[in-house]
Amino acid sequence: MAGYKMHVLICGGTGCVASASDTLLSNFKKVLQEKGLENDIQVVKTGCFGFCEKGPVVKIVPDNTFYVQVKPEHATEIVEEHIIKGRKVEHLLYIDPETKERISDSKHMDFYKKQMKIATRNCGFINPENIEEYISRDGYDALGKALSEMTPEAVIEEMKTSGMRGRGGGGFPTGLKWQIARSYASDVKYVVCNADEGDPGAFMDRSILEGDPHSVLEAMAICGYAIGAENGLIYIRAEYPLAIHRLKIAIEQARELGFLGKNIFGTNFSFDIELKYGAGAFVCGEETALIHSMEGERGEPTTKPPFPAESGFWGKPTNVNNVETLASIPVILLKGGAWYSSIGTEKSKGTKVFALAGKVNNVGLIEVPMGTSLREIIFNIGGGIKDGKKFKAVQTGGPSGGCLSEKDLDTPIDYDTLIERGSMMGSGGMIVMDEDDCMVSIAKFYLEFTVDESCGKCTPCRIGTKRLQEMLEKITTGKGTMKDLEKMKYLCNVIKDTSLCGLGQSAPNPILSTLENFWDEYVAHVTEQRCPAGQCSALLRYFILPDKCIGCTACARVCPVTCISGKVKEVHLINQDTCIKCGACYSKCRFNAIIRK
Amino acid sequence: MAKVQSLAELKKLRERIKSNIDLREKGNNIEEMILIKVAMATCGIAAGAKTIMNSFIDELKKEKIENVVVTQTGCMGYCHSEPTVEITLPGKEGIIFGNVDEKKVKELIERYIKSGELVDGIIPNNYKTIE
Ligand SMILES: Cc1cc2nc3c(=O)[nH]c(=O)nc-3n(C[C@H](O)[C@H](O)[C@H](O)COP(=O)(O)O)c2cc1C
Ligand code: SF4
Ligand code: SF4
Numbered sequence: 194m195a196g197y198k199m200h201v202l203i204c205g206g207t208g209c210v211a212s213a214s215d216t217l218l219s220n221f222k223k224v225l226q227e228k229g230l231e232n233d234i235q236v237v238k239t240g241c242f243g244f245c246e247k248g249p250v251v252k253i254v255p256d257n258t259f260y261v262q263v264k265p266e267h268a269t270e271i272v273e274e275h276i277i278k279g280r281k282v283e284h285l286l287y288i289d290p291e292t293k294e295r296i297s298d299s300k301h302m303d304f305y306k307k308q309m310k311i312a313t314r315n316c317g318f319i320n321p322e323n324i325e326e327y328i329s330r331d332g333y334d335a336l337g338k339a340l341s342e343m344t345p346e347a348v349i350e351e352m353k354t355s356g357m358r359g360r361g362g363g364g365f366p367t368g369l370k371w372q373i374a375r376s377y378a379s380d381v382k383y384v385v386c387n388a389d390e391g392d393p394g395a396f397m398d399r400s401i402l403e404g405d406p407h408s409v410l411e412a413m414a415i416c417g418y419a420i421g422a423e424n425g426l427i428y429i430r431a432e433y434p435l436a437i438h439r440l441k442i443a444i445e446q447a448r449e450l451g452f453l454g455k456n457i458f459g460t461n462f463s464f465d466i467e468l469k470y471g472a473g474a475f476v477c478g479e480e481t482a483l484i485h486s487m488e489g490e491r492g493e494p495t496t497k498p499p500f501p502a503e504s505g506f507w508g509k510p511t512n513v514n515n516v517e518t519l520a521s522i523p524v525i526l527l528k529g530g531a532w533y534s535s536i537g538t539e540k541s542k543g544t545k546v547f548a549l550a551g552k553v554n555n556v557g558l559i560e561v562p563m564g565t566s567l568r569e570i571i572f573n574i575g576g577g578i579k580d581g582k583k584f585k586a587v588q589t590g591g592p593s594g595g596c597l598s599e600k601d602l603d604t605p606i607d608y609d610t611l612i613e614r615g616s617m618m619g620s621g622g623m624i625v626m627d628e629d630d631c632m633v634s635i636a637k638f639y640l641e642f643t644v645d646e647s648c649g650k651c652t653p654c655r656i657g658t659k660r661l662q663e664m665l666e667k668i669t670t671g672k673g674t675m676k677d678l679e680k681m682k683y684l685c686n687v688i689k690d691t692s693l694c695g696l697g698q699s700a701p702n703p704i705l706s707t708l709e710n711f712w713d714e715y716v717a718h719v720t721e722q723r724c725p726a727g728q729c730s731a732l733l734r735y736f737i738l739p740d741k742c743i744g745c746t747a748c749a750r751v752c753p754v755t756c757i758s759g760k761v762k763e764v765h766l767i768n769q770d771t772c773i774k775c776g777a778c779y780s781k782c783r784f785n786a787i788i789r790k
Numbered sequence: 791m792a793k794v795q796s797l798a799e800l801k802k803l804r805e806r807i808k809s810n811i812d813l814r815e816k817g818n819n820i821e822e823m824i825l826i827k828v829a830m831a832t833c834g835i836a837a838g839a840k841t842i843m844n845s846f847i848d849e850l851k852k853e854k855i856e857n858v859v860v861t862q863t864g865c866m867g868y869c870h871s872e873p874t875v876e877i878t879l880p881g882k883e884g885i886i887f888g889n890v891d892e893k894k895v896k897e898l899i900e901r902y903i904k905s906g907e908l909v910d911g912i913i914p915n916n917y918k919t920i921e
Binding site: 197198254325329337342452 | 793794795796797800801803804807808809810811813814816817818820823825827829830843847859860861862863864
């Protein structure tokens with residue numbers, strides 16, 4: 194027997210594919226072939242390793258060597274040095290941002306040490322296009338167990354014991370949702386997987402679908418068995434071509450082996466799955482809007498009740514669950530609800546996947562037990578703030594969430610503590626901000642997003658968010674008044690109370706939370722026309738420092754409105770009245786003679 | 791492929807294909823594994839390292855020893871004693887054995903791997919891999 198002696202795992206997530214992991218893969222194969230090693234070394238394209246910041250990432254197994262930012266041309270070097278000569282390629286190892294040491298083994302990287310992978314257990318470990326690798330990792334056991342050893346009621350009971358709450362943002366108990374869907378008798382029922390994922394900056398669901406599509410298919414079939422449904426639908430945005438491609442392959446392979454289709458596992462349970470494509474509107478992630486969109490209607494929310502569990506797709510009982518919720522379910526059934534509920538906090542069980550982004554050293558996808566503090570996530574896993582800057586805030590929950598500050602760093606995060614602090618779990622976006630970020634501009638960014646994405650059905654959401662955006666615009670250009678701040682707060686609460694769906698109800702959160710946590714910053718914009726973070730360009734002033742200016746004229750030549758005066762070799766001066774604050778002179782000066790404040 | 795008709799059939803299928811990712815599973819707990827590295831540079835291969843590697847894999851399978859990873863490494867610098875093999879028992883320093891033939895493979899498994907007994911052929915370790 195021969196078999197492979199080493200595996201080269203290459204990240205095939207969207208981020209890494211964009212940074213040329215495909216060419217890297219073919220280069221590896223080519224070099225191994227040249228060296229006659231193709232039967233000894235297996236090259237595998239996996240899903241996302243989570244460590245997107247430093248992609249493309251390559252892991253060599255069994256010694257767990259972790260290479261980062263690997264370029265296609267590095268394939269030869271890795272094969273010749275590491276695989277043939279057994280020497281690590283030093284310059285491709287990851288450097289710990291704190292200690293500046295090179296770390297060769299993924300187990301010793303803080304990024305992985307503090308994580309606990311349940312929903313993303315197979316991402317970066319298996320080849321998502323090969324059902325055998327999923328099966329090798331206990332894949333489809335949970336479905337087999339449910340069908341042959343458990344009643345639908347027992348499955349639901351297990352889900353209730355687990356304490357699992359929906360990861361799509363609402364946090365509704367999954368077991369209870371299934372029980373309600375089961376309670377409605379109907380000839381046809383539907384299981385819908387919500388893969389719309391519209392929050393800016395979120396890519397948890399995409400990574401799971403790309404890295405481990407079978408876990409979602411298996412869970413949907415389990416859900417179908419539990420609630421009495423034979424039809425599954427995955428609503429996925431068309432902008433996720435790689436995820437769609439892998440889902441199609443996975444569905445095909447699952448059908449071939451009989452995990453989807455008629456008489457699954459030789460029982461009389463049948464279940465199949467179809468893909469539905471969304472055009473990528475944020476509001477279509479809301480479950481009633483999603484269902485209308487699948488029916489070919491406009492993607493607009495409608496009032497609940499009736500909840501989809503009673504009357505959903507084509508008026509039939511429909512159970513909608515999020516991708517990440519589903520991906521955890523096979524593990525819960527195999528290891529037991531009690532095991533799952535032993536992880537996490539009192540009211541939020543299990544683990545949560547976050548897309549860590551912004552000004553942290555290790556941008557990427559992480560999964561941690563509920564109750565992990567923001568400090569651990571940002572400073573241990575995230576490796577701290579980039580360029581040694583100071584931490585200022587962290588945005589959670591995307592456009593529905595809010596900004597938390599320094600004082601919240603040690604809060605154990607779960608659904609309830611985040612709401613208590615004026616933010617949200619949302620779907621798990623987490624954007625870290627440093628001292629250079631202006632919180633008013635951040636609030637404006639999210640409001641611009643909701644203005645664009647509001648479906649327009651309710652007046653408070655359609656017009657109210659627009660008014661909020663205008664007030665923020667006023668403030669960031671130094672034209673705001675203290676009265677505006679008051680009005681803004683009032684309007685926020687009106688919109689919250691009078692909007693139909695979650696989009697409108699939560700749209701004011703980014704403003705309310707920044708008003709609460711960064712009040713002084715708003716006041717500085719309003720009363721002093723000053724942006725403390727130096728971000729609001731309209732409020733900036735450019736000055737030339739007389740003792741540094743050597744009179745090279747570079748700034749005067751670049752200024753588009755010729756408002757810089759001064760002769761060669763003499764100190765230059767900016768005319769504040771005509772300066773349009775474009776910053777061109779600031780970037781041009783090579784003597785650090787121009788400052789902005 | 792035929793449809794899987796029962797949980798038992800699924801388990802059987804898994805038994806058959808599991809070895810594909812075995813190495814990766816073991817890599818996750820590498821410090822609890824017995825590590826056997828066969829030097830596979832030109833000199834090693836010329837001296838029959840490939841055969842040695844395969845006989846390790848076959849013998850270990852016969853003996854049902856599972857917590858072991860057989861992998862290849864580069865030239866360890868003992869070309870005079872090829873094929874060379876480095877064996878690391880969990881929590882111990884790796885020991886390098888030279889001139890390993892098929893008989894030696896059996897002896898190494900029987901005596902060193904199974905009971906930690908040292909056998910002839912140890913090469914003093916004057917070379918450290920960077921790990
Ligand atoms: C504006 C809006 C957008 C939403 N977007 C998503 C989404 O992208 N993905 C998702 O799973 N749930 C989204 N939801 C939540 C869904 O309505 C629904 O609660 C969820 O899919 C249920 O699954 P879960 O119980 O597994 O979380 C959104 C809700 C609102 C109000
Ligand atoms: S709250 Fe906004 S997005 Fe939601 S239904 Fe009303 S207008 Fe549409
Ligand atoms: S900021 Fe722009 S407009 Fe103002 S002085 Fe500099 S170059 Fe001229």
